[in-house]
Amino acid sequence: MRQAGVVIVAAGRGTRMGTSESKQYLHLDGKPIIVHTLEVFQKEPLVSEIVLVTGQQDIDRCRQWVDSFGLSKVTRVISGGAERQDSVYKGLQELTAEWVLVHDGVRPFVSGALIRSCFEGALDSGASVLAVPVKDTVKVAxxxxxxxxxxxxxxxxxxQTPQAFRRSELMRAHEQAKADGFTGTDDSMLAERLGMKVKLVDGDYSNIKITTPEDLDYAAFIRSKRERQGEDK
Known part of the structure; x- marks a missing residue:
């Protein structure tokens, strides 16, 4: 079975949540959001190693959570860079796997099935991202x-995330973006600049990114619904 390394990005502070605590460390059902996210990848057999990228001031408590929650696949907890793009690149440098998945630390409702689908899409096409059709009409202003x-x-x-790539190719995309002074909104954007074809893989509308207080309310609803239905994350 082919395996992949994972970069979990959790270095942002975030302002839209309106709390003094960073959103990835707020509690959901008694545990920090970032721990919920890490546990999904910990349980997934195709994942061989995880690098958690966080703020310098949060490294110690993240390492404590890694130990206390038995997150043995987390091989490194490192500090991020000035931008998300810098944080991802630092994480890529710490991995050894041929293939990599990049995931937002504040997307705790990703499932093993979604992780596997994304990875298989990359194996098939070279690069893939989870995505869902836009429901609303969109206007350009x-x-x-x-x-x-x-x-x-x-x-x-x-x-959405995760997004999957051959690690060497994603590193090349990051290095070219840095050389060009280009900052993208996600990793696939950097890959696209090099002419890489990125495959869209069906995601799930519940794979939300927790950014605002309203997202926290919805996250609690998703969590309780899954518990009632006996679903595994």
Whole structure:
């Protein structure tokens, strides 16, 4: 069975949550959100190693959680960089696996099935991302705030994580972006700049990124629903 390393990015502070505590360390059902996320990858057989990238000031408590929650696949807890892009690259340098999955620390509802689907998509095409069709009509605005275009909704997808790549190729994409002074909004954007074809793999609308207080409320609802249905994360 082919295996992959994982970079979990949890170095951001975040301002939209409106709390003094970083969103990835807020508690959900008695545990920090980041621990819920790590536990999903810990249980997944295809994952061979995990690097957790966090803030310098949070390294010690994250290492304590790694020990206390038995997260044995977490091989390193390191400090991030100035931007998310810098943090991912630092994580990539600590891995040894040929293939890598990059995941947001505040997406705790990813499932083993989604992780496997994303990884298989990368094995098939070279790079893949989880995504879901956009439900709403999307407008493009001009500089004055007027509608300039209405894209066909059928062509629009909301991108999630994990995103999967051959590690050497993703590192090359990051290095080229840095050389060009380019900052992307996700890792697949950097790969696209090198001409890599990135496959869209069906994600799940419950694979939310917890960013605002409303997301926390929805996360509690998802968690309770899964418990009632006896679903495994």
């Amino acid at each position: 001009d500089a004055e705030g007027y509608v300039s275009a209405t894209p066909d909704r059928r062509s629009l997808w909301a991108i």
